[in-house]
Amino acid sequence: MAGGLGAGAGFWGVGCDAGGRAFDINGVVTDSIYVAGDVARAPHVLYEYQFLAMEHWGNAVFGAEAAAHNMVNLQPHYRSVEERRFAAAYGHRGRIAASVTFDHGKWLEYYGKLIE
Numbered sequence: 001m002a003g004g005l006g007a008g009a010g011f012w013g014v015g016c017d018a019g020g021r022a023f024d025i026n027g028v029v030t031d032s033i034y035v036a037g038d039v040a041r042a043p044h045v046l047y048e049y050q051f052l053a054m055e056h057w058g059n060a061v062f063g064a065e066a067a068a069h070n071m072v073n074l075q076p077h078y079r080s081v082e083e084r085r086f087a088a089a090y091g092h093r094g095r096i097a098a099s100v101t102f103d104h105g106k107w108l109e110y111y112g113k114l115i116e
Contacts, residue, residue, distance in 0.1 A: 013041040013053050020067030034071055036063035046091040089114070 014035045015023040022033040037060040043049040085104040089096045089111050099111035 012051075013039045015051050016040050016042050018042055018066070019070045020063055021070065034067040036060060036067045046089060046096070047094065087111075 015027075016035050017023070017029050020034045020036050020040065021029045021031065022035050024030050024033075038053055038055050040063055041051040041053045044052045044054075084102075086100075086102040087104040087107040088100050090098040090100075096111060096114045098115065099108060101107055
């Protein structure tokens with residue numbers, strides 16, 4: 001146990017799912033421990049689902065929003081679902097290869113430059 005909480009914490013942070021729910025020391029997602037910000041490490045699709053901490057203020061804000069919602073609601077909240085907007089980047093071994101958006105086209109130029 002890390003700090004008596006029972007979370008799967010290590011040198012690099014605390015493993016969690018996309019909703020901020022921490023994994024316990026056995027790798028099972030908890031319903032009582034939530035993490036957000038630089039300490040939160042979630043599986044990242046662009047890096048073969050390795051647990052990564054996204055060290056950016058936007059990620060900290062969105063992660064905290066999702067974690068707070070999930071603490072007090074029975075239905076899980078994952079980022080931007082209620083807005084009906086979506087942007088994703090696809091890659092392989094750290095290189096972005098494609099992007100797709102739904103009602104969020106402002107990101108296409110940004111991802112286009114990364115793909116080039």
